[in-house]
Amino acid sequence: MAVRDRESLARRCVIGGTVLALTALTACGAGDGGDKADGAAGASCKPSSGKVTLDYWSWVPGMQKAVDLWNSENPDIQVKLKTTPSGNAGTYQNLSNALKAGKAPDLGQVEYDSLASFRLKEGLTDISSCPGVEEAGDKFVDWTWSQAEFGADGKDGVWAVPQDTGPMALFYRKDVYDKLGLKAPTTWDEYAEQARTLKKDGKYITHFSQTDPNWFTGLLWQNKATMFERDGDAWKVTVDRPESRQVADYWQKLIDDKLVATDLQGFSPALYKAWNSGEVVTWVSAAWGYSTIRDNAKSTAGKWAVAPMPQWQEGGQQAGNWGGSTTTVMSGTKHPAEAAKFALWLNTDAEALEILNREGGLYPAAKAGLDLPALKEPVDFYGKQKIFDVFAQASTGVDTNFTWGPTMTDTYRFLSDGTANTVAGKTTLGDVLKDTGAQSADSLRKQSLDVTE
Known part of the structure; x- marks a missing residue:
């Protein structure tokens, strides 16, 4: 397939998809024996030799504690976190600039609504062939994995690992209301x-x-x-x-x-x-x-x-x-296998999920995360209300x-x-x-x- 044809196909394939859809996104065949639409790791995702350091950009509060836990358990794959503004407040523009300059981090936090935009810029790595990724789909709420796949049955690649969702509710000052x-x-x-x-x-x-x-x-x-x-x-x-x-x-x-x-x-x-x-x-x-x-x-x-x-x-x-993010492996990384390994761990490991919920308030996309004890307990700051019961109900009322x-x-x-x-x-x-x-x-x-x- 010619480069120009692949670029045209890439643009046709970036269809965005239906958010929260319980089925996979619309497929767009690559043609020519299944060539990938975007430049990416694609068919090869071999582990690097020797020690690896990965750069990761995220705005989740408390993310450093999860990264510290990973680093303590994985001396040969160290992650260096850069805390950034929320997506549209600066991170996305900075990521776009870094991609153009060839200086993008290995990993980035990208919300579901912006995945298609970054893929259109050829800013994401297809991690479908990285160890553990193919088997990971069943670990996540269906619609979130569909967002990561960009194609029916994942045939068009896997472009992110789901992190959290954002069902909405009303926070209010009960003391003022009572008064x-x-x-x-x-x-x-x-x-x-x-x-x-x-x-x-x-x-x-x-x-x-x-x-x-x-x-x-x-x-x-x-x-x-x-x-x-x-x-x-x-x-x-x-x-x-x-x-x-x-x-x-x-x-x-x-x-x-x-x-x-x-x-x-x-x-x-x-x-x-x-x-x-x-x-x-x-x-x-x-x-x-x-x-x-x-x-x-x-x-x-x-x-x-x-x-x-x-x-x-x-x-x-x-x-x-509102929101809900993924962990993406950015294009240009020299260590896609290690980056994918960290992304999967971050969003499926029980201790990591607990940290991200406790410190960052994330409502996990991983099915196992929905059973976190913290999501079933009263929250002191909110007058000991079981606030996540409200969000659990809200999630059932989100238009798919x-x-x-x-x-x-x-x-x-x-x-x-x-x-x-x-x-x-x-x-x-x-x-x-x-x-x-x-x-x-x-x-x-x-x-x-x-x-x-």
């Missing part, structure tokens, strides 16, 4: 009414960040507002659709009425200060968010609780999903038909830029959806992908 005679809201209408009550008490119900497009996507997801659809061999961009508009109009109203804090960015010292002071009293977030509040609002220990996401219709049980596009990093950038203009009063979230949809379609076309109206 004002409020209960956890069951609908978004009730949430808006509570925002008005809290504003009179000098508090914001939440912050609206312009730097967390993944968060806003999670809100769209709850309302079954998928952003992309497959139309045969082409893509249909559906960012601007009625279900999305409902979400956008709702939050636009809260912004216009100054009921949410718009000067606080996610994962910022200013936000943490607002949590500690009680200026901001709820956060719609994923399971991993429990450690974010715990570690950055320590003065509020025992005052928070977790409830299901408010619903668009009374009695609904829908939830969004939500579809990622193959250039999500671009889509997120468009959405983030537009949100910044909304907060500045220059546009509305409804217009942002329209513009993001058009820009995303152009982005697909620039990658030689077919787009249908």
Whole structure:
């Protein structure tokens, strides 16, 4: 197969797939006897000789403790961790730059929604032939392994090892709610009414960040507002659709009425200060968010609780999903076998899973991780509530038909830029959806992908 043909095939094969789908992603045959679509380890993944040092980029809190455990047990394969910003806050751009410069780490943390983007850049290594990988699929929740395969029955390779998922719920200051005679809201209408009550008490119900497009996507997801659809061999961009508009109009109203804090960015010292002071009293977030509040609002220990996401219709049980990551072996690594070995261990070993849950708040993708004692126990910081019961229920209400596009990093950038203009009063979230949809379609076309109206 000619290089140009393989490059064209690679672009056609990066179809993104259906997130949380319980079946494998759509296959795209490589042709010519099964050549891989992307440059990768592919057919050969032989262990290196001698001692190996692997560079690994991750933003999971407490990851160093898991790495230290590995290093203590594997003197010939040492891992050097670099703690980085969350994906769209800097890591993805830095990874892209490093790939272009030929200086990428051996391993990187990449969320499910961005896997296709990195594969399109030929930034991932196919580890399907590395020792232990072929047998690992059954160890993970089905949909997460499908995300890693990018093809039916794994015939198109394995491009990542699943790490965690991000079912969403509502974190709220129970002490503040109790004082004002409020209960956890069951609908978004009730949430808006509570925002008005809290504003009179000098508090914001939440912050609206312009730097967390993944968060806003999670809100769209709850309302079954998928952003992309497959139309045969082409893509249909559906960012601007009625279900999305409902979400956008709702939050636009809260912004216009100054009921949410718009000067606080996610994962910022200013936000943490607002949590500690009680200026901001709820956060719609994923399971991993429990450690974010715990570690950055320590003065509020025992005052928070977790409830299901408010619903668009009374009695609904829908939830969004925010994040969830994989451990990828980046292209250019000289040690794919050792990198794959570490990635598998990190996301299946009982001690490692316990560390990542305890320190980083990860809700594991490994089936064994779902039986961690910590996921069944009361959590002191949350008033001894068994908060993971809420997230376990939320995970059953996540729409399994939500579809990622193959250039999500671009889509997120468009959405983030537009949100910044909304907060500045220059546009509305409804217009942002329209513009993001058009820009995303152009982005697909620039990658030689077919787009249908």
